[in-house]
Amino acid sequence: MSDSDPIPQAVERKAAPRTLQLVWLVPVAALVIGGWLAIKAVWDKGPNVTIQFQNGEGIEANKTRIKHKAVDIGIVRGVTLSADRKAVIVTAEMDRSLSDGFLVEDTKFWVVRPRIAGGQVSGLGTLLAGSYIGSDPGIKTDNVQRNFVGLETPPAVTSDMAGTAFKLRVEDLGSIDIGSPVYFRGATAGRVVSTEVTKDGKSVLVGVFVDAPFDAFVNEETRFWNASGFDLSVDASGVKVHTQSLLTLLLGGVAFETPPEGTSAPLARGESEFQLAATRTDAMRPRETVIEPYRLVFDQSVRGLAVGAPVDFRGIVVGEVRAITLIRDEVRGKYGTALDIHFWPQRMRVEGRDPPVKRMERWVSRGFRGQLRSANLLTGQMYVALDFFPKVAPAKYDAAKSPPEIPTIPGALSELQDSIGNIVATLEKIPFDKVAADVRTALQTLDVTMKRADTLMGTLSTDVAPELRKTLEQARKTFSSAEQMLQSDSPVQGDLRETLLELTKTSEQLRALADYLERHPESLIRGKRQGSDRK
């Protein structure tokens, strides 16, 4: 080629011009991909929830995960303070597919941190990896919820654990705490999951969770007792120490057992309530199933009587005092103390005989009365006695009242007080001033009498005494003469003896004569025959 080469003419092509510009496929593809991503993002975006915690320690936005069984189901998007600055509000985005049916009313959230409590160490993994929010799906799937209040401690029981929860009512919690073990015959059978003071503030409801194989041993007759610490008892057989395990000494615990007579009772339903007794002995005591409320109204003071005091029938406890109130009897215009008692009729072997109303009517007509008695004269403790008093005045039993009223009689002590009072009243009626005057008069009369007696005595000593002495001297002389006469060597004695001897001889001769006359009666006529006498 050279510089002189002319610029060639371009050759025309006969091909049809392209109308479709393929380059537009690129933005269309981008749009499709972008749109699909956008739709997917919106679709996958799970619900946002807020969880309220007391403390936001360890929770970080866009970092802290929400997990269930260590699987991520959401991520914390924001951590802020509540409006009153008392709580931390955690906003979290939940995974759509996993959170379905998860976010319901009783779903629980808690922050998993390293924790040493109840003899257990948990959450050690969070030392390195940071805290996360644990969760437990609720069971009330009807009530979908988005705002939750997080727990401060991990729940002792999660929904996937097999077992049954029960409530125990106790007056004093003692050393029982959340996480304290529950024992069945010494084996760990569950744990305490909650403690909550009742609304009236009178008792504590302890929630326990009994694990699966053991919850079959909890029936309606099962007794629970506080197994914390020692149960030391001293009785006739010596000293007994009961304790569950060394752990309970430190942590407290609850034990349960079913008394032998109650093993056939139906299984207890979940959340049913039991009494938590202080000791095993208390717990295993037979329980009253039939309770009849009655009211006793006394006119006397009930000082020394406490709520819970026994109601006694001839030394057997047949009930207890539930309430003591002061009432005003408008009819009589007097104050009275009303005792509301629980009467356990089964202890009096009345079961299956007649309805309580009829029974009590019959009893009252036979003199069934309530009485306040002193249990301890030193401390002044009292108890309520129920008994039959056949001699009391008849009283009416009004079953229509609620609670029905058992008539009462004054207590033994107060009866005594009344008698003393009566005596004092009678004594007061005596006119002591008049009596005193009479007495004085009598004394004056007595004085005169005494003086007369004195004169008389003077006369006696001057006139009568010398005479008396002479008489006595003569009497002595008479006695000594008599004595002399009676002495053995006295002439009277000798004469007497001789006379007696004579008498003896005479009587012998008389007998000989009598004999002879018997054998020879003819001698009376013929006289004594000579020589024929062989005698």
Place this chain on the structure above:
Amino acid sequence: MTVTAASQGYLLCDGCYRLNHAGPEVLEPTCARCGTALHARKPASLACTWAYLLAAAILYIPANLLPVMDSAKLTILQSDTIWSGAVYLWNEGNRMLSAIVFIASIVIPAVKIVSLGWLLIAAQMRSTHNPLRRARLYRATAYIGRWSMVDIFVGAVLVGLVQFGAFAYVLPGPGAIFFAAVVVLTMLASASFDPRLTWDPLQEEQARER
């Protein structure tokens, strides 16, 4: 009047760079020497640029919203978007690095898209206003385009280097693909834009004035 090759009917072959002559009556000229189709201007330049630019603008959104990098240290799993990475660096005290990431990965693609869009609109409206500035802008856009890839480059290096099994690892996130697509598309857009379109309206204006 400024003499241009196009106005004189001269067309340069894009294939063998041979100068051809074709009058306006020739509708589909091809090179007399190598047969490549001849164009006075890049064919469908505006349409192509628009297409690439639109695609880039669409993909710019997921590129910034999706994480470009998933990193794990022990059990802490972390996904970072470009923005969160820049914020993280800033908070960590690496303000310089943060600024580089922010400018190279967020500002430059955005500026490229906006400036190309402006150039396109101006060309489409056959604007004669301040063509010199637009020419400079085009040169700048074409020049800085390649630097947008720095983020992808860092990510690729980290994914290759940080693989310590359970202790720490880095994986590319879905945003990285979109980000790379944005960079490529803006480069394509700036390549398909014919800067001569900026000057043509000026030519026509002068022709009319005469």
